[in-house]
Amino acid sequence: MSEKVQRDSALLVHFTLKLEDGSTAESTRANGKPALFRLGDGSLSAGLEQELLGRQAGDRHTFTLAPEEAFGAASPDLIQYFSRRDFIDAGEPEVGTIMLFTGIGGSEMPGVIREVSGDSITVDFNHPLAGQRITFDIEVLEVNPALEAGDANPVS
Template sequence: MTELVQHDSAILVHFVLKLEDGSTAESTRANGKPALFRLGDGSLSAGLEAELIGLKAGDKHAFTLTPENAFGIASPDMIQYFSRRDFVQAGEPEIGAIMLFTGMDGSEMPGVIREISGDSITVDFNHPLAGQSIHFDIDVLEIDPVLETNHANPVG
């Protein structure tokens, strides 16, 4: 087991994400299930990874990231307009609902229904927390935890 979080560490953490108004956006403590992150796999922002590097198991760390370093800036290019007939099989969408959309390459992407006006439905593909400063409260539980899956661990 590694002592400090490094650029390629897997870490088991509890976290609370709060918005600028103090409301909680997400909390692993609420459901009692910690999250597993792998640094360096592209799933975390560089700003978040930088805050985690050097922490050790048992550390508690609170910090705030700007939108650029958290979930990015909301982009108008990520807002798209659909026709109501595009939703025939999915059912009637509701404002605020998050739905999965399949891209041309077959990948799935979540989108938030922002507006329904007549036959036009506005879908926002920005991350729901894009454009917001986020306050993180993180408790590092384990570094490079032993997982239940069987896989070879390289030595070195």
């Protein structure tokens, strides 16, 4: 009998994430490189982990999560305004561009340029899929795989 996914399992999976309009937001199938998840490490939402529990290699599962269960609700507190002079070294910012910003303590955070208006630049630090209902199509390839470094791409 195959090993079942438990609260601390590592999983090698293929997945496709679709938005409500049916468009694909992300897919590991497109590049043929499965993702490696570890349940319980904080990288996956509780709702997503719950859907994976009890699955085993070969299972394919499609489900939809509300924003709060997937990538969270969009927070207006994570929208920040910058001056154009803050971007002198980065070049001309364009709407839709994802840029890395250095946060307090030196950690890097991705932000999406949402608006460029005169001297003001609006940057959204919410996860790009925050506030969206997401349909997940996940195929479990292996549970607790024995992988060598570089065999899979971790999901961010």
